Amino acid sequence: MTITTTSLALGKAIPEGPHAISVQIPTWSDMCGMGRGDVQIMEALQNGYPRTFIHQTIQKLCRACQSRFLSSPAKILLFPDQKSAQTCKNYITSSTIHKNEAVPSKSVSIIALEIGESQPTFLYAGQTPGPTLWAVVYPEESAKPGALFWRLTGTGISSRLAEHCLQNIDSMQRVERPVKRFYSAMTTVHPVYETIRTRIAYLMDRAPAETPRNLTVKHSDVFLYPSGMSAIYHTHQTLLKWRGLESVVIGFPYELTIKMMETYGPSFKFYSLGTEEQIDEFEIYLDTKARIGSMIQAVWCECPSNPLLYTVDLGRIRRLADKYGFIVVVDETIGSFANVDVLGVADIVVTSLSKSFNGYADLLAGSVTLNPNSGYYRALKTCLTEGYTNNLYIDDAIQLEHNSRNFLQRAAQMNTTAESIVDYLSPFASDPSSVVSAVHYPKTCQSAHHYESRMRNATDEFTPGYGCLFTVDFNTLDASRAFFDSLDVWKGPSLGANITLAQPYVQMVLQKEKKWAASHGLRETIVRVSVGLEGKDAILQTVKNAHMMAEKTKGTHAL
Secondary structure, eight states, rough: OOOOOTOOOTTOEEEESSTTTEEEEOSSHHHHHHHHTHHHHHHSSSSTTTTTTTOOOOOOHHHHHHHHHOOOOOOOEESSSHHHHHHHHHHHHHHHGGGGOOGGGGGGGEEEEEOOBBOOSSSOSSSSSSOOOEEEEEEEHHHHHHHHHHHHOSSSSOOOHHHHHHTTTGGGGESSSOOSSTTTHHHTTOOOHHHHHHHHHHHSSSOOSSOOOSSSOGGGGGESSSSSHHHHHHHHHHHHTTOOEEEEEEEEOHHHHHHHHHHSSOEEEEESSSOOOHHHHHHHHHHHHHTTTOOOOOEEEEESSSTTTTOOOOOHHHHHHHHHHHHEEEEEEHHHHHBBBBBBSSEEEEETTTTTTTTTTSSOOOOEEETTTTTTHHHHHHHHHTOOOOSSSSHHHHHHHHHHHGGHHHHHHHHHHHHHHHHHHHHHHHHHTTTEEEEEEEETTHHHHHTTTTTTOOOOOOOSSOOOOOOESSSSSHHHHHHHHHHOOOSSSSSSSSSSEEEEEHHHHHHGGGGHHHHTTTTTOOOOEEEEEOOOHHHHHHHHHHHHHHHHHTSSSOO
């Protein structure tokens, strides 16, 4: 398979399709403009990552709801359950969070909208009561707080649910006393949810890194969510409900995790690099708190981290957790539960199923898995189960189940491709005459032994590897730009897809926070690449071509 992406214009959905979760941003300049929020770039977007860009179908449904049910212009955000809608209202009206930008509570309302009895879009016998949507209505000029909530929690409706509602819009009506029927009628009887949860439970215990555990994961230990961020958000809320204490993040995580924890919780501490020296500092901090009878509620880690692919010493974190009595939460999305086994160290595993598990960049989903061998298992399961609603829309679940059937085969191919490219690039990082300054990858990081201690055992079915993601850094911005602009792959957010995706991570994601990012080891010259299924030789050749163009910039000013 060859790679040909140059004809795809700025703002087009990638991959092509009505529910794509990425968007083509083809040049370095476009990426920087996207990061700054430049008007001409934003207006060109026909798609985007669904939590940062509300899908066109959802926008269309919001406009239809406004036209049908509101007498004056207003902004609408749509949620699949009342609790999420109420939490959104509490968030956007909070003066503690938003200061002067908080929306007055009297200006915000929540209305219930029901779709009448209809045939669902999935193959299922009989008529089923349609969904109830909960609309948060607030003034148009107060859009920013609502957009932030949508991003931070990942609890909004999906494009497939919006599509279903639009197809049945004539039956939609506003109700004062909605029937409590949203997904419960579907999720308790449709087998697809149990199939997904059983598949995840199997993968969690497949070929463990250490000796087999006393108890294996059951499908009932797996909780599904409408996005990876929703899984993180609800886990954090569960821990706050259980203990209400301080959380700690070790290693640079997805930046919205930091913002979410800063927003929700009594306190928060961040050790951005996760090095041994920082864990030493953390241990001193724990000991100091213990001396005054205080403790923390949880430590959050990734395996490995995004975008520098560093793996913290999870074994040491586990030992500290046992000594000081806190929960260990591990996000293994990038390593994926094909390659890494974190149940030997984690009480809770959170995963963005949108990435490698789904593998086709056409939906959002997330999961939380409880470790049945954890000393906190019963307490956590009770707390998580109370009030839990499965808001993963049925059509998304059906697509996820279908896409994830070949998860291990896809993971094996992406492991091989990414490793071959890193093997090509890595020697240049140690060559003083090259513009390549570093290649970040679990195999090449100084933390490689920590990652490898978490790798699953090889079986006839699958040999674990280092994942689909690597990040290459350059000595100059000119070299970074030349590499990115010459790299003939898809250019956009997300990872783990069947197509290769690249982005200059800091320029797009942290454009307005470059100094902060640099203070945590993220240089503005890095380019993150998630390899797809186009074929090892094809991807390697396009990387070689882009590298050659980067090397031609020698002599330009260094950072």
